[in-house]
Amino acid sequence: MHNSELHTRRLNATPRGVGVLCDFLVVKAENATLWDSHGREYTDFSAGIAVLNTGHRHPKVIEAVKAQLDCFTHTAFQIVPYESYLLLAEQLNKRVPIAGAAKTAFFTTGAEAVENAVKIARAATGRPGIIAFTGAFHGRTLMTLSLTGKVAPYKSGFGPFASPVYHARYPDALHGVSVDDALESLAALFRSDISPQQVAAIIYEPIQGEGGFYVAPPAFVQALRQLCDQHGILLIADEIQSGFARTGTLFASDHIADAQPDMVTMAKSLAGGMPLSAVSGRAEIMDAPQPGGLGGTYAGSPPAIAAALAVLEIIDEEKLCERALLLGDRLRETLLGAGCRALAEVRGRGSMLAAEFHNEQGQPCAATAIAIQRKALERGLLLLTCGVHGNVIRFLYPLTIPDAQFSAALNLLATILAEH
Incomplete structure (x- = not known):
């Protein structure tokens, strides 16, 4: 199919609100490589928006899903339970950065995980208020859009939003927002908009995803933890994009001492390309909703659960946390050494890096980021932009990418950056 024909068919069949980056159809994928309908090969540095830390079609994931399909595809866990759900919950309860006994519930999408974390927090505290941060992205449902801290294109035309939801400032040293500034914005909310005794939870991303890969300074997270303890507020870490070895640890929260969250939301790379999300939290908090208060028809789908159990094995056996650090160091060196005058900052942890x-x-320039993205795509390298200003390129290659393919992609990236 010619690209122009594909474009016409897409516009006729699907709404314009579903924005699409590529003008080709994928017909095959393997690890870090995509092939289009014309046989052209692409190196995938997007990984389905951070879904494929273990790569496209990892053999262990495929094997696990096939084995599950031979048993059963669906019962709804709330009707007829199955052991794999329990096994995965037990594994995550041991691994999440939460103090004390933990419990886990499964859902289907990241937005569902965040929605349910809010429900659990309200049930546990008896309070209505939720505080999120500028630049945050938590999903596209009504509640998660309310929490999201970026208007265009996500919130435009979709209000009114859920309340009571408030936004404080997220630390961003490059643009002049210090930890003290961020904490003062919280204090201002408590003075002007909502009493801390009415706040159920503060939700934050240890590394903002769509917001631009800004890393939460440890001092900021530690202060959030102290503030929550002081006022009986729950702290929710949204690890949907940052989880499962991307940052060099299983969760980005593992990098921060003395600031463990009360709940963690996760999805994306949890199940190696299958739709699955989860909320893990302190046991007494997770038990707050009444029986029937949590769930969903497809929540904890058996094939997705099987895939997730395989993903955890892959992360351990292939030492993907360590590999994330090694690959991230090589990428950082390439970015900083390319001689790109437009490059303002490289930031992130492990292989969750952005430029x-x-x-x-000295002003944010989306045009440069888009030009680099387009040149890379023309030469067979798939990149994603992000950031409130759209001027950030994020790098989300599979952590399983072969060394030779990674080196070739870095060489191409260095050449394109040198042109700017």
Whole structure:
């Protein structure tokens, strides 16, 4: 199919609100490589938006899903339970960065995980208020859009939103927002908008995803933990994009001492390409909703659960946390050594890295990021942009990418950056 024909068919069959980056159809994928309908090969540095830390079609994931399909595809766990759900919950309860006994519930999408974390927090505290941060992305449902801290394109035209939800400032040293500034914005909310005794939870991303890969400074997270303890507020870490070895530890929260969250939301790379999400939290908090208060028809789908159990094995056996650090160091070195005058900052942890671009006046420049993205795509390298200003390129290659393919992609990236 010619690209122009595909474009016409897409516009006729699907709404314009579903934005699409690529003008080709994928017909095959393997590890870090995609092939289109014309046989052209692409190196995938997007990984389905951070879903494929273990790569496309990892053999262990495929084997696990096939084995499950031979048994049963669906019963709804709330009707007829199955052991694999329990096994995965037990594994995550041991691994999440939460103090004391933990419990886990499964859902289907990241937005569902966040929605249910909010429900659990309200049930546990008896309070209505939720505080999120500028630049946050928590999903596309009504509640998660309310929590999201970026208007265009996510919130435009979709209000009114759920309340009571408030936004404080997220630390961003490059743009002049210090930890003290962020904490003062919380204090201002408590003075002007909502009493801390009415706040059920503060939700934050240890590394903002769509917001631009800004890393929460440890001092900021530790202060959030102290503030929550002081006022009986629950702390929710949204690890949907940052989880499962991406940052060099299983969860990004593992990097921060003395600031464990009360709940963790996860999805994306949890199940190696299958739709699955989860909320893990302190046992007494997770038990707050009444029986029937949590669940969903497809929540904890058996094939997805099987895939997730395989993913945890792959992360351990292939030492993907260590590999994330090694690959991230190589990428950082390439970005900083490319001689790109428009490069304002490289930031992140492990292999959750991003590059921000400014113009000659030192202002955020989306045009540069888009130009680099387009040139890379023309040469067979798939990149994603992000950030409130759209001027950030994020790098989300599978952690299983072969060394030779990674080196070739870095060489191409260095060449394109040198042109800017």
